[in-house]
Amino acid sequence: MRETLTDRFRFLRAFLANPRQVGAVLPTSRWAVRDMLDLADLRRADLVVELGAGTGVQTGEVLARLSPNARLVALEIDPDLAALLEERYDDPRLQVVCDSAENLDVHLGGKRADVLVSALPYTSFEAGLRRRVLDLLPVALAPGGVLLVIQYSPLILRELRRRFPSVQQKITPWNVPPAFLYACRTDPA
Numbered sequence: 391m392r393e394t395l396t397d398r399f400r401f402l403r404a405f406l407a408n409p410r411q412v413g414a415v416l417p418t419s420r421w422a423v424r425d426m427l428d429l430a431d432l433r434r435a436d437l438v439v440e441l442g443a444g445t446g447v448q449t450g451e452v453l454a455r456l457s458p459n460a461r462l463v464a465l466e467i468d469p470d471l472a473a474l475l476e477e478r479y480d481d482p483r484l485q486v487v488c489d490s491a492e493n494l495d496v497h498l499g500g501k502r503a504d505v506l507v508s509a510l511p512y513t514s515f516e517a518g519l520r521r522r523v524l525d526l527l528p529v530a531l532a533p534g535g536v537l538l539v540i541q542y543s544p545l546i547l548r549e550l551r552r553r554f555p556s557v558q559q560k561i562t563p564w565n566v567p568p569a570f571l572y573a574c575r576t577d578p579a
């Protein structure tokens with residue numbers, strides 16, 4: 391409980407320092423995280439990449455679902471949050487990278503992700519940054535892979551549909567605010 395409150399405080403502090411970069415005042419709830427990750431089969435993934443890991447709510451649940459030989463690369467642009475993730479998860483499958491999602495390909499070492507988990511606040515990004523990151527996502531996915539996106543509005547849907555032939559949608563009410571979840575695939579449904 392204390393950790394949750396401390397995390398909320400850290401998250402709020404990050405938001406107040408850089409509202410457009412963080413895009414939310416609270417971390418995603420554990421119910422919304424489960425709803426989101428249930429849209430992919432993480433147990434069969436070899437490489438999972440998380441974009442905008444924050445205080446690690448998705449990171450922990452991804453690690454719990456991941457097979458022993460799989461890898462998770464978690465990108466987080468805020469150095470304080472990246473340091474927290476390093477400290478929190480002592481797991482050889484996890485690589486925390488403090489860098490922008492724009493540089494995703496540099497950190498994939500020529501590989502493609504079976505699952506991409508994105509909690510980036512696309513709608514508060516400057517238009518050029520939003521386009522650059524979204525354009526990278528289909529290219530970074532392995533054949534048969536899936537991109538999971540959580541957002542607080544449906545505004546990104548059109549952009550996702552332009553890049554992915556299959557976009558599955560879900561609303562998760564157990565979050566403040568209720569969240570929109572998308573599972574995007576490069577293979578047609």
Ligand SMILES: C[S@@+](CC[C@H](N)C(=O)[O-])C[C@H]1O[C@@H](n2cnc3c(N)ncnc32)[C@H](O)[C@@H]1O
Pocket residue numbers: 411412413414416417418441442443444445446447448465466467468471489490491492509510511
């Ligand atoms: C809405 S928060 C989500 C945090 C966490 N995944 C969660 O669900 O609670 C967005 C996170 O993305 C990070 N972020 C913003 N822009 C980024 C970028 N260009 N590259 C990587 N991380 C970024 C922020 O620092 C923040 O931690």
